[in-house]
Amino acid sequence: xxxxxxxxxxxxxxxxxxxxxxxxxxxxxxxxxxxxxxxxxxxxxxxxxxxxxxxxxxxxxxxxxxxxxxxxxxxxxxxxxxxxxxxxxxxxxxxxxxxxxxxxxxxxxxxxxxxxxxxxxxxxxxxxxxxxxxxxxxxxxxxxxxxxxxxxxxxxxxxxxxxxxxxxxxxxxxxxxxxxxxxxxxxxxxxxxxxxxxxxxxxxxxxxxxxxxxxxxxxxxxxxxxxxxxxxxxxxxxxxxxxxxxxxxxxxxxxxxxxxxxxxxxxxxxxxxxxxxxxxxxxxxxxxxxxxxxxxxxxxxxxxxxxxxxxxxxxxxxxxxxxxxxxxxxxxxxxxxxxxxxxxxxxxxxxxxxxxxxxxxxxxxxxxxxxxxxxxxxxxxxxxxxxxxxxxxxxxxxxxxxxxxxxxxxxxxxxxxxxxxxxxxxxxxxxxxxxxxxxxxxxxxxxxxxxxxxxxxxxxxxxxxxxxxxxxxxxxxxxxxxxxxxxxxxxxxxxxxxxxxxxxxxxxxxxxxxxxxxxxxxxxxxxxxxxxxxxxxxxxxxxxxxxxxxxxxxxxxxxxxxxxxxxxxxxxxxxxxxxxxxxxxxxxxxxxxxxxxxxxxxxxxxxxxxxxxxxxxxxxxxxxxxxxxxxxxxxxxxxxxxxxxxxxxxxxxxxxxxxxxxxxxxxxxxxxxxxx
Numbered sequence: 001x002x003x004x005x006x007x008x009x010x011x012x013x014x015x016x017x018x019x020x021x022x023x024x025x026x027x028x029x030x031x032x033x034x035x036x037x038x039x040x041x042x043x044x045x046x047x048x049x050x051x052x053x054x055x056x057x058x059x060x061x062x063x064x065x066x067x068x069x070x071x072x073x074x075x076x077x078x079x080x081x082x083x084x085x086x087x088x089x090x091x092x093x094x095x096x097x098x099x100x101x102x103x104x105x106x107x108x109x110x111x112x113x114x115x116x117x118x119x120x121x122x123x124x125x126x127x128x129x130x131x132x133x134x135x136x137x138x139x140x141x142x143x144x145x146x147x148x149x150x151x152x153x154x155x156x157x158x159x160x161x162x163x164x165x166x167x168x169x170x171x172x173x174x175x176x177x178x179x180x181x182x183x184x185x186x187x188x189x190x191x192x193x194x195x196x197x198x199x200x201x202x203x204x205x206x207x208x209x210x211x212x213x214x215x216x217x218x219x220x221x222x223x224x225x226x227x228x229x230x231x232x233x234x235x236x237x238x239x240x241x242x243x244x245x246x247x248x249x250x251x252x253x254x255x256x257x258x259x260x261x262x263x264x265x266x267x268x269x270x271x272x273x274x275x276x277x278x279x280x281x282x283x284x285x286x287x288x289x290x291x292x293x294x295x296x297x298x299x300x301x302x303x304x305x306x307x308x309x310x311x312x313x314x315x316x317x318x319x320x321x322x323x324x325x326x327x328x329x330x331x332x333x334x335x336x337x338x339x340x341x342x343x344x345x346x347x348x349x350x351x352x353x354x355x356x357x358x359x360x361x362x363x364x365x366x367x368x369x370x371x372x373x374x375x376x377x378x379x380x381x382x383x384x385x386x387x388x389x390x391x392x393x394x395x396x397x398x399x400x401x402x403x404x405x406x407x408x409x410x411x412x413x414x415x416x417x418x419x420x421x422x423x424x425x426x427x428x429x430x431x432x433x434x435x436x437x438x439x440x441x442x443x444x445x446x447x448x449x450x451x452x453x454x455x456x457x458x459x460x461x462x463x464x465x466x467x468x469x470x471x472x473x474x475x476x477x478x479x480x481x482x483x484x485x486x487x488x489x490x491x492x493x494x495x496x497x498x499x500x501x502x503x504x505x506x507x508x509x510x511x512x513x514x515x516x517x518x519x520x521x522x523x524x525x526x527x528x529x530x531x532x533x534x535x536x537x538x539x540x541x542x543x544x545x546x547x548x549x550x551x552x553x554x555x556x557x558x559x560x561x562x563x564x565x566x567x568x569x570x571x572x573x574x575x576x577x578x579x580x581x582x583x584x585x586x587x588x589x590x591x592x593x594x595x596x597x598x599x600x601x602x603x604x605x606x607x608x609x610x611x612x613x614x615x616x617x618x619x620x621x622x623x624x625x626x627x628x629x630x631x632x633x634x635x636x637x638x639x640x641x642x643x644x645x646x647x648x649x650x651x652x653x654x655x656x657x658x659x660x661x662x663x664x665x666x667x668x669x670x671x672x673x674x675x676x
Contacts, residue, residue, distance in 0.1 A: 053515035078565035081581030090269035092128035098157030149413030154464030170199030184671035190218030223665035285335030308357035341382030349374035388472035438463035544569035582606035609656035620653035
C-alpha cells in the first residue's frame with residue numbers, strides 16, 4: 001500500500017496528474033513518495049524544485065482531515081491562518097500576515113482560486129469563501145508573491161488554489177464508469193453529510209462527472225459547551241464537468257453550485273450573536289440567510305503534438321457569490337435594517353494563455369504568456385454606506401519564463417494590469433472613478449547543489465490595488481478616503497530544500513524545505529481604527545519577516561512530519577501589525593498498521609501573540625486523532641470507515657488572527673463511504 005503523510009503542510013502525499021506531460025525533472029522526482037507535484041507554480045514540477053514556499057494537501061490528506069469546511073484544511077498549512085471563525089460561513093484567510101484582520105475580505109493580499117477561477121466575497125461580519133470540501137481533490141498554497149504573475153496582481157501573501165475532483169478520480173482502471181457514495185456526521189458544529197459522485201468515460205475522447213453533496217449544519221460550541229456561532233442551514237451542493245476531445249483540440253465545461261438556506265442563522269458569522277455587547281439586549285441578530293456560490297466556465301484547448309510552441313487555452317468564466325439576509329423568527333434578536341437585503345459579487349472573465357516549449361540543446365525553456373479581461377459587479381439591494389456598490393473593470397497581460405541550464409533553473413515574470421473602479425449612483429458620498437495600474441516584475445532561481453540539496457531565492461515587486469470596499473466605504477459620520485493609494489510591496493526570499501533516501505534505515509525517505517522571507521510594503525492599506533469613525537487609510541511603511549520549515553520522514557509503515565511558521569511585522573513607528581497570526585509548530589504521525597488500518601495524530605502548538613490594542617491572545621496546544629479502516633477483500637471491499645476527534649483535550653483557545661473567539665471545542669467525526 002503506498003505511503004502518504006498526514007498533511008500537505010508536511011510536503012507529503014503522492015499526487016496524480018492526468019492530461020499533462022510532465023517535465024523530465026518532475027518525472028524523475030516522482031520516485032520520491034514524499035515530494036508531491038505542484039500544478040500551479042508554472043509548468044508542473046515537484047515541490048522541492050519550486051523556488052518558493054509551497055504546500056500541497058493531497059487527496060489522502062483530505063481524507064485524513066475529513067474537513068467540515070475549508071478552514072480545517074488550511075489550518076494545517078504553515079503560514080496560513082483564519083481571520084474569520086470556525087463556522088462554514090465565516091471563513092477568510094491570512095498568509096504571512098497578509099489578509100484582512102478585522103473582517104473576512106479575501107481581496108486583501110491573497111488570491112483564492114477554485115479550478116483556476118478567482119473567488120472572493122466581502123460583506124460586513126460575513127465569511128469570504130464558501131467551498132464544499134467533499135468535492136476537493138487537492139489544495140495548493142503558494143506563499144509569497146511568486147505566483148502573482150500568473151494569477152493576479154496584488155498577491156502579496158500568496159495563492160490558495162483548490163482543485164475539484166475529476167472523472168479519473170472515480171473510474172477504476174479498465175472501467176468506463178465509477179463513483180463513490182458517502183455518509184458522515186460531526187458533533188461540533190453538528191453536521192450531517194450525504195454525497196455521491198459519479199464519473200463516466202464511454203470513449204477515450206469523452207468524459208463527464210456529476211457530484212452532489214448535502215450538508216445540514218448546526219451550532220458551533222466552545223470548550224464549555226456555550227454556543228459560539230449558529231449556522232442552522234441546509235446546504236445542497238452540485239458539481240458538473242464534461243470534456244470532449246477532437247484530435248489535438250478539446251472543449252471542457254464545468255459548473256459548481258452551492259446553495260445554503262439558513263434559518264435563524266447568526267448574521268455575524270465571525271463572532272456570533274454577542275448578546276449585550278454594547279448595551280443590554282444588544283445582538284447582531286439572527287436571520288433567514290441564503291448563501292449562494294456559483295462558478296461556470298467553458299474552456300477551449302489546442303495542443304498539437306507536432307508543434308511544441310502551441311499549448312493554447314481560452315477560458316470564458318462567470319462567478320457569483322451572493323448572500324440574501326432576511327429577519328429571523330426571534331424578535332429579541334433583530335438584524336439592523338441596513339444589514340438586510342441581497343448582496344452579490346459577480347465576475348465575468350475571458351482569459352487566453354499559451355505555453356510554448358522553447359527548449360534547445362543543453363537547456364529547457366518554457367514560456368507562458370496570456371491576457372485577461374474581466375469585469376466585477378459589486379451590488380446591494382439595500383443601499384448601505386458600509387457596503388458600497390461599484391464596478392471594477394480590468395485587463396492584464398503577463399509572461400513567465402522558466403529556463404533550466406544544467407543544475408540551475410531561473411524563472412522570470414512580468415505582469416501588467418490596469419483597473420478602473422466606478423462607484424454606482426447609490427454611493428452617497430462625493431466619490432469619483434479611480435484608475436490604477438500595477439507593474440509586477442519578479443525573478444526566482446533554484447540551484448541543485450547535488451542529488452539531495454538545492455538552494456533558491458527570489459525577488460518580487462507587487463502592487464495591490466484597493467478594492468471597491470476600501471475605496472468607497474463610509475458611515476454616517478465618515479466619508480471614504482479620496483486619496484487612498486495602492487500598496488507597493490518588495491518581497492525577498494531565500495531557502496534550501498533537501499530530499500534523500502536510506503538515511504537512517506534502508507529505503508526510508510526524507511524531505512525538508514526551509515524558506516526565509518522579508519517584505520517591505522509602502523502605503524499598506526488598513527482600517528484607521530474600530531467603530532463608526534473608522535475608514536481605510538495608508539500606513540506609510542510596514543515590514544514583515546519570518547520563515548517556514550516543512551519536513552517529513554517515512555520509514556516502513558510510519559510517516560512523520562513537522563512544520564514551523566514564524567512571522568513578525570511592524571509599521572514605520574515600530575508598532576506591531578494587527579494582522580499577525582500565531583507562530584506555530586505542527587507535528588504529525590501516521591501509522592499504517594495493516595493494509596486496512598491507518599491511524600494518525602497531529603498536534604498544533606501555537607505561541608501567544610500581543611495585539612496592538614493591548615489584548616493578549618494566549619498560546620495553545622490542540623491535538624487531533626483519526627483512524628481509517630478500509631478492508632481490501634471480502635464483502636466490505638471498497639467500503640471505508642473513518643473516525644476522528646478534533647481538539648481531543650477540549651482546549652479553550654482563540655487564534656491571534658481571529659476577530660474574537662473562542663474556537664470550537666472537541667469535535668467527533670464519523671463517516672462511511674463506498675466506491676463502486
